[in-house]
Amino acid sequence: MIWQIDLMILTLVVVCALVAINIKDLLGASVVFGIYSFLMCLLWAEMGAVDVAFTEATVGAGVSTIFFIAAILRTTRRSKD
Amino acid sequence: MRDISEHTAGEDLIIKTSVRLMVPFIQVFGLYVIVHGHYSPGGGFQGGVILGASFILLALAFGMKTSQEYMTIHVNAVFNNLGPAIFIGVGVLCALFGGLFLDYSALDKLIPLGPVEWRSFGIFLIEVGVGVAVMSIMVLLYWNLSSGGAMDEGL
Numbered sequence: 001m002i003w004q005i006d007l008m009i010l011t012l013v014v015v016c017a018l019v020a021i022n023i024k025d026l027l028g029a030s031v032v033f034g035i036y037s038f039l040m041c042l043l044w045a046e047m048g049a050v051d052v053a054f055t056e057a058t059v060g061a062g063v064s065t066i067f068f069i070a071a072i073l074r075t076t077r078r079s080k081d
Numbered sequence: 082m083r084d085i086s087e088h089t090a091g092e093d094l095i096i097k098t099s100v101r102l103m104v105p106f107i108q109v110f111g112l113y114v115i116v117h118g119h120y121s122p123g124g125g126f127q128g129g130v131i132l133g134a135s136f137i138l139l140a141l142a143f144g145m146k147t148s149q150e151y152m153t154i155h156v157n158a159v160f161n162n163l164g165p166a167i168f169i170g171v172g173v174l175c176a177l178f179g180g181l182f183l184d185y186s187a188l189d190k191l192i193p194l195g196p197v198e199w200r201s202f203g204i205f206l207i208e209v210g211v212g213v214a215v216m217s218i219m220v221l222l223y224w225n226l227s228s229g230g231a232m233d234e235g236l
Contacts, residue, residue, distance in 0.1 A: 050122040054114075058130040063219055066137055070227035070235075 125208035129215025164214025
C-alpha cells in the first residue's frame with residue numbers, strides 16, 4: 001500500500017463518479033462508468049484484495065458495460081436537447 | 082425507436098479476425114480461472130463471467146445468430162439448470178453419505194481419497210457448477226437485453 005497511489009486513484013474514482021452522474025449522454029455515462037469500475041479494480045488490486053479486483057475487472061468493467069450499452073441501444077430519446 | 086441494424090459492427094475484417102483469434106484464448110483463460118479457483122484469485126464466478134464474455138464477444142462481432150450456432154438456446158437452457166444441479170447435487174450427496182450439506186469429507190465413503198483431499202476436490206466440483214451457471218446466465222442476459230427479449234437479432 002502506497003498512499004500516494006491510493007490518493008491518486010481515489011481522486012480519479014471520485015471524478016469519474018461525478019462525471020458519470022452528471023453527463024447527459026447515456027452512452028458516454030456508461031463508458032465513464034466502465035472507467036470508474038476499472039479504477040476501482042486498480043484500487044482494490046493496489047490495496048491487496050486481488051480476488052475482489054478480479055471480480056470487478058470481469059463483471060464491473062467487462063460485462064456490465066456491455067449490458068448497459070445493449071440496454072441503451074433499446075432506448076429512445078424524447079427530448080431534443 | 083431507432084433502427085438497431087445501423088449500430089451493428091457490420092462486415093469489418095479487423096474486428097472479425099481479431100475476435101476469431103481472441104475467443105479461444107479467452108475461453109482457455111476462463112477454464113484456467115475456474116480450475117485454479119481454490120489455489121489463486123479467481124473461481125467459479127469470475128471464470129464463468131470470462132467464459133460468458135467470450136460468447137458475448139462472438140455475438141458482438143459476428144451477430145447473435147453466430148453465437149447461437151456455437152451455444153444454442155437449448156444448450157443454454159440445459160446449462161442454466163445444470164450448474165445449480167451440480168451445486169445442489171454435490172451438497173445433497175454429502176448429506177446422503179452421512180455428513181452435513183456441502184460437507185465434502187463425507188464423500189470419502191463414496192470414493193476413498195481421504196477426507197482432506199475430498200475437501201479440496203469438493204470445492205472444485207462446486208466451482209464447476211457455479212461457473213457453468215454463471216456462464217449461461219451471462220450469455221442469456223446479453224441475448225435478452227440486446228434483442229428486447231426476442232433472442233433473434235440485435236447488436
